[in-house]
Amino acid sequence: MPVEILMPALSPTMEEGTLSKWLKKEGDKVTSGDVIAEIETDKATMEVEAVDEGVIGKLLIDAGTEGVKVNTPIAVLIQEGESAADISSSAKKEEPKAEAANSDSDAAGGKTREASEEPSAAKEAAKVPAAPKIEVAADPDIPEGTEMVMTTVREALRDAMAEEMRADEKVFVMGEEVAEYQGAYKITQGLLQEFGERRVIDTPITEHGFAGIGVGAAMTGLRPIVEFMTFNFAMQAIDQIVNSAAKTLYMSGGQMGAPMVFRGPSGAAARVGAQHSQCYAAWYSHIPGLKVVMPYTAADAKGLLKAAIRDPNPVIFLENEILYGQSFEVPKLDDFVLPIGKARIHRKGKDATIVSFGIGMTYAIKAVAELEKLGIDVELIDLRTIRPMDLPTVIESVKKTGRLVTVEEGFPQSSVGDFIANQVMRAAFDYLDAPILTIAGKDVPMPYAANLEKLALPNVDEVVQAVKTVCYK
Structure with a gap:
């Protein structure tokens, strides 16, 4: 082929x-x-x-x-x-088109922190759907009849920050290249021009330092949004995140908190190597005092980021580089905010439950479409928040379907899926008709080579086979 x-x-x-x-x-x-x-x-x-x-x-x-x-x-x-005759007729030799377009392909290759391209004024190309069309359950958080607008995840994140910065002068954003360069992934595009250099602050390449400045600012009552170019670099700042931000409310007896957001891409992109490809959902979900959010759609990215900025606790907001350019419907509302800690039933079904979050949803959605062709009716749940986790929604679904498969890109040991399986076994063991199966990335550092990277990540067929297994098909 x-x-x-x-x-x-x-x-x-x-x-x-x-x-x-x-x-x-x-x-x-x-x-x-x-x-x-x-x-x-x-x-x-x-x-x-x-x-x-x-x-x-x-x-x-x-x-x-x-x-x-x-x-x-x-x-x-x-x-x-x-x-050569076997080559699809769609692969015809052609010159690149002259019109300017934003490729939205941040993750197509390796990058260094020094490499920078000039910001483009080009408008985004035609939107590409993130996954096959399947019947999607209505979102109870969006009023019926609301006008929906196609928006990229990148735009949704920017809009969320801009709206909160307009509404609250205590909100500001800081990080590497967030100001003059408009953000490494253009998430902060236009914010410097609107809010000025006092509220959109470029920092040196010193994550421990500027994360600490953010924590200190939050302790004084400001609401910083700390952007990491990637959460892999946030390991330099993990002491500030875990020992300062997460524990301040407890150690001060409730007298002082750290209302702030740490945000940036997490997980594999495309050929960025082992040091830039780790998913931190399970890592940070271990820590009392932190809230951990990992959205999939643009609507969830916007609504949950606005909620995170308003939250009195430190929030780890995990994004994905590959999803930045994907387009989804976003409600056209003056103030669209989603509750942290509430999962969404993406699709209702009766034969098996799949639970996923973030980019794991791309595998899950495509698998559901394939399983539908086989006559297997899957209920798909998007967690959206990893901590606090909406376990009641998951448990009620499993009580209905009797089967559960979890999907994520992170490492398999001590994964989010492992925690879900443990909790479901405790709360709904008598309802299970098959063992719970967890799909995750392979237990290896992420390879740089494209063919090995593909093998290290989950794939749609693995999800399909897991669901067929729990359904005894």
Whole structure:
């Protein structure tokens, strides 16, 4: 089966680059990791590797072509025995389109903290659905008849911060590149221009330092939003988060708290390596005094971030780089706020329950669509909040379906799914018709190579097979 090789990104905000030269030609055999081309921008050069073993069936972009959009197919890999005729007619050789567009493909390739592309004034390209269309249950938190607007997760997060900053002058945002550069992922775009440098603050690359400044500001009554370029870097600040922010209310006997938000991307992006790919949902959910939120949709991102900013407790707000460019319906309301600690039944069903959160929902939703074709009616729950967790919603669903599968990208040991399984066994053991199964990332550091990264992450087939197993199909 032909496999497309895509134009990667050199940095989180790279939108296009030059395919400077091909190092392989059509008909050449390659193995995974072989360098096949070089791409460049005005700031950096990068090698493009084959994502699998096979034969270069077709080169789709000529060497020297400028303005190649990130995620554009640049070559097609076929297996021995296949011919170029097997390549889908959709993979036709074409020049990159001239119109400006935001590729929303932050996660297409490796990045460094130094690499920066200039902010683009280009508008976003046509929206791409995050998952197959399935029948979705109505959200009880959104009034019936509300007008809905298609919005990216990136825009929803920015709008949430802007609305709260307009409503409360004590709210401010700080972090690396949040001001002049408009955010490493453009989440803070436009905030500096509207609120000024006193409320949108660029910090040095010293997470322990600026997280501590944020905690101190919160202790004085301000409401800081501390952005980490990635939560992997927040490990430098974990002492401030756990020993200062989370414990202040308890250790002061309720006299002083730390009303603040720590936010940024968590989990795997695409080929950013083991040190930049960890999911921190389970890590922070262990800590009394913290609330942990991990939204999937743009509506949840907006409504829950507004709630997090208003919360009197420190909130860990985990986002996902791959979801930033995905578009979802967001209610057009003056003040849309969702309750922290309340799960959402994404789809009602009767045969089995799937529980997921964050980007894990992409696997779950696609699996539900496949299972529907097999006649298995799945109830899908989006946790949205990891701590405090809405266990009653999960338990009531399991009492109805008798079967449970959890889905997440984090490491399997001491995972969120393990905790859910433990609690359901305690509260609903007599209702279970099959053992609970948990789907998680593999118990290895995240590989850099694309083919190995794919193996390390959960996949739709694993979820489908798990549900079939608990349904004895």
